[in-house]
Amino acid sequence: MAVQSKNLTRSGRSAVRSKGTSDVSLGDRLVRWLALLGAAFPLVAVVFIVAVLLINAFPSILFNGWGFLYHQSWAFGNFYGNATVTRNGVTAPAGASYGALPFIGGTLLSSVIAFLVGVPIAIGAALMLAEKTPGPLRRQLSFFLELLAGIPSVIYGLWGLIVLGPFLSKSVYPVLSKLGGIIPWLGGPVGSGQGLLTAGLVLAVMIIPIVATTTRDLLAQVPTLPREGALALGLTSWESVRYVSLPWVRSGIVGAAILGWVRALGETMAVLIVSGNGANALPANIYGPVSTIAAAIVALLDSAESDPTRLAVSALAEAGLILMGITLVTNILARFLVRRVSVTNLPIGRGI
Amino acid sequence: MRRQHAVDIFMWVLCGIALALVILPAVDIILDVLIHSAGSWSLGLLTTTTFGEGGGLLNAWTGTLVLMFLLFLLAAPIGVLGGIYLAEYSSLRGARILRFASEMLAGVPSIVVGYVIYLVFVIVFGWSFSVLAGVLALTIMVTPYIMKSTEAALNQVPSNLREGGSALGLSHSLTIRRILLPIALPGILNGLVVAEAIGMGETAPLIYTAGWSNSLPTLQLIHQPIGYLTYAVWTYINQPSAQAHQLAYSAAALLLIFLLLLIGLSRWVGTRASRYTSRFQV
Numbered sequence: 001m002a003v004q005s006k007n008l009t010r011s012g013r014s015a016v017r018s019k020g021t022s023d024v025s026l027g028d029r030l031v032r033w034l035a036l037l038g039a040a041f042p043l044v045a046v047v048f049i050v051a052v053l054l055i056n057a058f059p060s061i062l063f064n065g066w067g068f069l070y071h072q073s074w075a076f077g078n079f080y081g082n083a084t085v086t087r088n089g090v091t092a093p094a095g096a097s098y099g100a101l102p103f104i105g106g107t108l109l110s111s112v113i114a115f116l117v118g119v120p121i122a123i124g125a126a127l128m129l130a131e132k133t134p135g136p137l138r139r140q141l142s143f144f145l146e147l148l149a150g151i152p153s154v155i156y157g158l159w160g161l162i163v164l165g166p167f168l169s170k171s172v173y174p175v176l177s178k179l180g181g182i183i184p185w186l187g188g189p190v191g192s193g194q195g196l197l198t199a200g201l202v203l204a205v206m207i208i209p210i211v212a213t214t215t216r217d218l219l220a221q222v223p224t225l226p227r228e229g230a231l232a233l234g235l236t237s238w239e240s241v242r243y244v245s246l247p248w249v250r251s252g253i254v255g256a257a258i259l260g261w262v263r264a265l266g267e268t269m270a271v272l273i274v275s276g277n278g279a280n281a282l283p284a285n286i287y288g289p290v291s292t293i294a295a296a297i298v299a300l301l302d303s304a305e306s307d308p309t310r311l312a313v314s315a316l317a318e319a320g321l322i323l324m325g326i327t328l329v330t331n332i333l334a335r336f337l338v339r340r341v342s343v344t345n346l347p348i349g350r351g352i
Numbered sequence: 353m354r355r356q357h358a359v360d361i362f363m364w365v366l367c368g369i370a371l372a373l374v375i376l377p378a379v380d381i382i383l384d385v386l387i388h389s390a391g392s393w394s395l396g397l398l399t400t401t402t403f404g405e406g407g408g409l410l411n412a413w414t415g416t417l418v419l420m421f422l423l424f425l426l427a428a429p430i431g432v433l434g435g436i437y438l439a440e441y442s443s444l445r446g447a448r449i450l451r452f453a454s455e456m457l458a459g460v461p462s463i464v465v466g467y468v469i470y471l472v473f474v475i476v477f478g479w480s481f482s483v484l485a486g487v488l489a490l491t492i493m494v495t496p497y498i499m500k501s502t503e504a505a506l507n508q509v510p511s512n513l514r515e516g517g518s519a520l521g522l523s524h525s526l527t528i529r530r531i532l533l534p535i536a537l538p539g540i541l542n543g544l545v546v547a548e549a550i551g552m553g554e555t556a557p558l559i560y561t562a563g564w565s566n567s568l569p570t571l572q573l574i575h576q577p578i579g580y581l582t583y584a585v586w587t588y589i590n591q592p593s594a595q596a597h598q599l600a601y602s603a604a605a606l607l608l609i610f611l612l613l614l615i616g617l618s619r620w621v622g623t624r625a626s627r628y629t630s631r632f633q634v
Contacts, residue, residue, distance in 0.1 A: 031525040032441055038433030039442065042499070043453035045492050049460060052468045124370025132364060133371075141375065143615075148378050150611050152553030154585040155604045159381045161589060162388075162597075205377050212374060236360035266461025268556035269586060294463040294556065301467075301560060317471070320464045331459040335452075 053324060056317035063090040063311060064098045068318060071099020072281050074296075076303065076312045084309070091309050098315040104322060105282045106196070106290035110271060111264035113200025114207055118264075119257045121204070122211035127241060129212070130219040142216065149209035157273030160202035165193030165274055168201070173287055180285075188285040194276035196283050196290045202270050207260035214256035218249035251337075258334035262327050268294040293323040382608065389605035392598045402566050402579070405588065405596040411568055411579040413606055416552060418569045419486060419562065419580055423551045427491040427498060428544055434495065435502025435540070440528055451503075458496035465492050466557030474561060481563025481577035489557035494547035501543025505536035538625040545618035552610055555582040581607050 077096030084091050173190035180187015222245045230240035276289030283290050304312035400408035438447050469489040473479050509532050517527030563577030581603045588600035
């Protein structure tokens with residue numbers, strides 16, 4: 001009786017659901033169908049998005065081949081001359097050449113910086129908030145974190161451009177660049193404060209609220225008894241956090257961190273504003289201008305529209321497809337990872 | 353033993369620094385927006401439309417409200433019905449597939465959503481930059497959040513209430529409507545407010561779908577672009593003049609005020625709704 005056991009696992013619904021279908025009224029069936037339509041919407045939307053991107057990217061995939069992934073050039077060619085080139089049956093203006101490596105690299109590098117800087121800070125702040133902050137202050141700071149999570153990304157970009165970038169390029173980057181002798185990519189000119197490191201740091205500020213609020217909520221679920229037990233055994237409060245609380249919620253924190261990373265991958269406006277828009281090469285050092293796939297789509301679509309062969313629009317669709325692929329793979333990996341770990345670690349039953 | 357305590361203090365100091373590193377930029381962002389926009393606070397900002405690099409933001413803030421209203425009309429039914437299906441009707445395997453698709457959709461970068469809507473509706477369907485295209489892009493983005501919060505809220509309703517409805521001879525849809533939904537209401541409303549906040553703060557999916565307009569929103573759903581606050585922030589901060597920067601900061605300040613209002617609304621609705629539903633608790 002497979003059906004029976006399924007119903008037992010969600011015992012709440014069994015009584016209602018196991019009712020025969022014959023006496024279900026028309027209105028009942030209508031509600032059910034409407035609800036199914038709503039529930040199917042995300043599936044339809046995902047399939048629609050992938051299909052549209054694939055169809056539109058197809059000419060670009062034929063024209064550029066694998067070179068799209070590792071060439072460092074993005075040229076629309078000459079829109080106004082009559083000269084064209086044809087490759088694999090796809091016609092493009094003379095001089096057109098598309099390589100998305102600078103965008104792909106910029107996307108990965110900026111989000112990795114955001115991850116490396118943002119996640120430890122977020123976890124530390126959540127620990128401090130959950131363990132060492134007195135009640136009233138904790139409520140206010142928590143409200144503040146939620147506010148932060150809601151601030152539109154253009155405002156982060158605005159702040160990165162006007163405040164953070166100039167501050168860093170004047171006061172922090174010159175010091176950092178003295179380390180250039182030891183770590184080469186830290187040396188060299190620091191520029192105006194618009195570039196890879198600034199973009200990564202703004203992204204870090206943006207993902208911190210997500211990771212920190214999730215971690216704080218997870219920590220609140222750790223039961224008191226094991227923690228008190230750790231203290232009774234003579235562990236210090238840090239050791240109790242290190243050996244009891246954090247392992248207890250580890251998979252949840254991994255999930256939150258990956259969620260933050262995915263958000264950094266797809267973030268558009270803030271990066272567009274503070275990255276310095278380096279379209280045609282990977283940055284020479286960590287301060288250099290970059291661009292990401294998401295920012296490039298916004299920045300380049302206007303001029304891509306004037307390509308009479310429409311290959312430029314297709315190339316941007318291929319870039320979007322790659323971005324979508326990266327985020328989907330990350331999401332699926334995260335689910336796999338979190339579910340595997342969570343079997344032993346997540347507190348399913350809350351009462352001990 | 354002494355080493356243990358030194359480590360203890362050291363780690364907590366690090367955590368304290370981390371908390372400071374979270375709080376300081378946040379305070380700085382809010383103060384920066386308030387200070388830079390303070391010079392331009394006037395009634396004219398709210399009552400005149402944008403022209404050139406100056407004027408007010410009437411077209412933008414009304415446009416943002418129109419977009420949020422239409423987003424609510426479109427996304428709320430889809431998301432809430434979808435959440436009801438996942439929580440109440442679906443088989444386990446079906447729910448797993450649909451939930452997976454919903455999580456995938458939540459992970460799709462917003463600019464990709466905007467680009468797809470642009471390629472299909474703005475170009476192929478010939479809607480040009482229009483309100484409906486923008487609302488469609490936002491709907492795709494926020495539906496997963498509404499679905500998820502609705503499903504979670506329904507799953508928290510005690511199961512004996514479902515059995516009670518069934519025992520009274522109520523049909524499943526009537527049980528949902530009269531018993532389960534009122535109890536799940538706070539959670540559902542909270543998800544809707546979160547969705548509205550996302551819709552308010554997005555720029556990337558709107559630039560190439562809703563476009564931008566210097567004039568007031570109209571009732572026309574297609575062939576007519578619309579203004580909104582986030583676009584004003586982005587476009588005017590990229591202009592060199594001080595006047596344009598003022599306008600960008602004013603729009604940012606308005607967005608922060610809207611955000612605070614939304615958070616306040618969610619708290620108010622939350623307490624009201626939970627007082628209302630506490631009558632149903634067993």
